[in-house]
Amino acid sequence: MFAAPARLAWLDALRGPAALAVTMHHAGWTFVPGLWAEVDRRIDLGTWGVFVFFLVSGYIIPASLERRGDLRAFWTGRAFRLLPLLLAACCLTLLLAQAGVLPLHPGLGERPPPLVVLGNLTMLQELLNLPAVISVTWTLSYEMAFYLMSVALFTVRQAHRSAGIAVALALTAVPVGLLLPRASIGGRADLAAASLGLAVVAAIAVTMLGRGRARTAAAVAGGLLGLALVVLGSRAGTWQGMIILATMFAGTAVYRAEQGTISWRTAGVAVVAVLGCALPAKDDPAWAPGIVLAFGAFALAYALRRRAFPRWLPQLGVISFSLYLLHPLLLYVLPDLVLYFVVLLPLCVASYQLIEAPAQRLGKRLVRRDQPLSRS
Template sequence: MARLGWLDVLRGWAALLVALHHASYLYVPGLQVRMAGWFDPGRYGVLVFFLVSGYIVPASLERRGSVREFWIGRVFRIYPLLAAACAVAVLPFLLGLTGLRAGLERYDPVTAVLTHLTMLQDLLAVPNAMNVLWTLSYEMVFYLLIVALFVVGAHRRSVPAAAGVAAAALLVGGLLPMTLLSRVAGTGTVAGVTAAVFLAAIAAAMSGRPAVRTAGGLLGGLLALVLVTLNGRIAAWEGMSMLAVMFTGTVLYRAEHGQVGRRTAAVTAGFVLLAVVGTGVWNTAGYGTYAWHVQIVWSGSIVAAAVTFGAAWLLRRRRFPRWATALGTASFSVYLLHPLMLMLSNQFFGTTGREEVPKLVAFVVVLLAVSWAAQRWIEAPAQRLGRRIARPARVGESAPVTVPVA
């Protein structure tokens, strides 16, 4: 595990940066205004997260060699804290104190719950219960795609996956419609069908029968592709660009472990970087007077994330301070809980519209303490339970694929 310290540092850095970005609106609005149009720390942090996920999550699936064990691990890794955070987020609404975020109360409760249970709400035209949850929709899409590749034995074809998705984003991403399915068939209908297909695909992919497992994996992958290309809240070119970034993380992992040549990996990463930057510049050119600001923010976030990941990789064999790796261990808690902390702070203390650095420092201290507690008493026990449940889950599945893990 010590060799994974650099990934923990990246996760912790990314989570803290996203939290600081959102906190800046409340505590240092002047700084936030000056930074807007030049750099977006939140987007940069999310892209670092995506690179880390791309690097390690497919390796986790391949190390287990079991789709069933992979999905059990993901459920117990994500859902306990996610459920707790969402419960806290909607509690003020249930108590009649405030409305739900972004008018979520306008949606049928069953639809809202179903879409959040699948984590695909951002691709189903349903507002996120918390602003940060949109990234989990793309994480889930990535999981569905890597499982689809795994069940057909194409999981090591990360180079064509990364380059192909990046090229598709550049060539056709800007031509694809947003929320098309929800507008045509209705949000509730699409959400219901998606939930049914999603659950059926995962259940089948966890089957001990190879043919059923393959069909389930492919069904999940098809669902992911359809939603990203035809029903995203954000433009398809942007969603596809983020998937290309994740698959690039996988390419770098494969180069690290000799599964693809390092020159091939470097060329692929370079192509994806140029294609994703070019995609953003091309598709925001019509934004009018502020187009160049949007292009700078998009390009800067992509390049900064790539440089950060590359620098951390070069330092991967070094020892990192315990506090830095500990922050990475609690990074999911930091990421999910900081919007709730900001909501509570704004509710009880309000905002003056002035720079309040001491309040920002206090917010960070409290956030880290709460995140440490959540990681220790919610995340860690849930993950241990998931491992115990998954332990006998390989029965009936093929033998694990032996893949070295960093």
Template structure:
């Protein structure tokens, strides 16, 4: 999902000049992605007439999250391979994502306790299962309702990390393009997948135990343990993706992960590790699979109209085209406001929906009564508040978490030695 700042990826800060601008283009893409997602959710309250028109031709939210997934697929595996340490990778991932994730979770639960935002009753009925599922960051694939709906993308990010770690530990990490094509082929042949075949509580406990065993194993530096842990992590990810998709993603759940591996393949082509013809073929295969499955979903819903079919193509072209434009323009100068927004985009993404729910008693009647032009200052007020809160959470939650992760990784290496030899080719 939704990774944001360059520090996320546990690499040194880029030097001034071309390197800094190279990272800025990724931040620019994240900024565009989060703006698309915020528009998709804000337009449920404001600009509903505009949404009625744009929604006929573009799935803004889908385009935004798919762009996020492409960016993550492009940079995350490359960071792991560059540093060669699964241990450091996971420490940095957890330190980067978990602090804000927990803060937003606690905030949403507190607001729900006072009746200020809605909360799924199953979370209250099964608090232990809900807590454990959210700690794994895989609740959307464990049949557990989400504390806040935007967490679903983090579940697919986590599944991707598990697969990437397993491939790296087994020295198969150059095969991301093949994985993408395989997922695309299975998706077209099997959709819709049967949703949530596994009971929530037993599978949550089993997955938590599997992660508790598999992650230390792949980070141990002992070759036999790394191999066993990698197989366990891969088994967890594949089982959940194949047998426990949420009903909302039985059509495209496998393709979400395939899109991330497309980003990985493009990175390899850019750095001469594979041919551009191969990267193009992988991207074309996954893109075609998306259109086929989206069309099949429209048929199943009884809505195979020309407009909706066109919308599927436009959505694909928007997020794919934006990524391509960013890649082509990566040596140019990204506008500073866009780069800044990209750096705090993880905070914006996690905070914006809870803030919308909290403000819905105000936004809903305003959206009902105000003309479109009068809604503009209301939207700007919401965005100003959102960006202010997001800057604070980035500055005082995300950044300290990143620093703690870097210190923790250095301490582990100093105490136990590097684990890179176990995965070196």
């Protein structure tokens, strides 16, 4: 049917359960709220799932960037990996909303449509205080900020400093988070949101198409914009936003230690610092267990990375993006928990085969065709 490369099986073995945890979190509150309240007050499975995703991204994104060694190839790969399914899911959401099947974010009708489109297609809506077409896409905003910062560090040959950046972000998150408990990019600042969104688009475009100093300047500007958006625009609060970034850089530190760029001791210090600063970032007793178990699950999967996983587990990870994006739609369509999962899994297999896999193949072909030009 489909399979992940053997060297990435442990990452997909993490992604699958993480996506299921997020779907179960939302399905539990929808279908069995009384029972789920008892679970959720002990451990937030949604937090567990998304922090596993953040650690996995931190590990694999810089590796992908450095393996390609080309900024145009990196951004092309990301675009064809994420945007086709995101577009399809957003269109389906709007169609179902038009038919009266599910509700939309109330703010969608209050902001200029072109601005909402810009925010959702750049995946920065969470950091620009714009309404999301699909609620769970808030995590993609932090992923985008991390991409921007990773590209900037790669361009100026400072990517090896990921452990130090993780520690700096984590330690800074506490005092800055206490001083800026709420997003500074608030209200209906349409002009500010549009300007920042277009600035990110311009930075990516010049990074992909420019050369020499222009490319370097654009990459650095994009990285600074990504960091600024997290510090000033995190709707969850600056402390949590910076901890999310620090978590991804902690994942990168593990990759650096594996490659021998830094010592395992340095990577361990980064992970411990991030975890220590993350635990008090949210006043919720279920938050800390979710964070600890996310780091624990990542460590366990990494320790078992050379062992064979049950075949279904990495395959579940392959369709994890479909699981993540499509599951909110079914919450309003299906009547009970069992039917929800009976329909969700085949739907995600189909969406992977019909949308994700062909788009990824097309992206790879474009990258191969353009590489001689982009390296000239």
